[in-house]
Amino acid sequence: xxxxxxQPGHETKSGxxxxxxxxxxxxxxxxxxxxxxxxDGKWFEVIDKPEPGCLVVTRSSYKNGKRTRVGxxxxxxxxxxxxxxxxxxxxxxANKTRKQAISVKRLxxxxxxxxxxxxxxxxxx
Numbered sequence: 859x860x861x862x863x864x865q866p867g868h869e870t871k872s873g874x875x876x877x878x879x880x881x882x883x884x885x886x887x888x889x890x891x892x893x894x895x896x897x898d899g900k901w902f903e904v905i906d907k908p909e910p911g912c913l914v915v916t917r918s919s920y921k922n923g924k925r926t927r928v929g930x931x932x933x934x935x936x937x938x939x940x941x942x943x944x945x946x947x948x949x950x951x952a953n954k955t956r957k958q959a960i961s962v963k964r965l966x967x968x969x970x971x972x973x974x975x976x977x978x979x980x981x982x983x
Contacts, residue, residue: 888915888929892972902974908934908943908967913974934973935962942966 865886867878879886879901880894886901892915895902905912912934919927936944943965950959967973 888931889918891915891931891974892917892929895972895974899977901977903977905973905975908937908973909975910934910936911975913976914943914945914965914967915972915974916970917972932965938964 864884865877865879866884878884879890880898891902891913892904894900895904902913908914914932914934916930918925918929930949932945932947934943934945938944944962945965946960946962948960965971
């Protein structure tokens with residue numbers, strides 16, 4: 859699941875602006891999700907152990923100030939006793955080779971993977 863979403867917020871019936879994503883100019887992507895979770899934690903929180911429904915996120919990679927690899931996000935469906943995960947993944951490159959972008963597969967998490975949980979939304983009005 860590639861994530862790059864503009865989240866400018868919206869006004870409630872009372873005129874209050876809610877739902878504005880404060881990082882990266884309002885864009886939600888893998889790097890901003892991790893940064894937000896590590897700093898504010900209003901939208902996402904880092905969790906130590908994966909759980910069904912959590913996001914399995916990798917950061918973008920940089921070398922000499924240039925991005926060499928774009929980050930990626932997957933969703934955990936099952937956590938097996940051996941520590942492996944069953945994940946749902948969406949990848950454009952997989953679509954080119956398998957003619958199917960969405961796959962369900964096993965993953966052994968590494969240090970590159972950051973586990974995130976969505977924060978519960980608060981009432982808007």
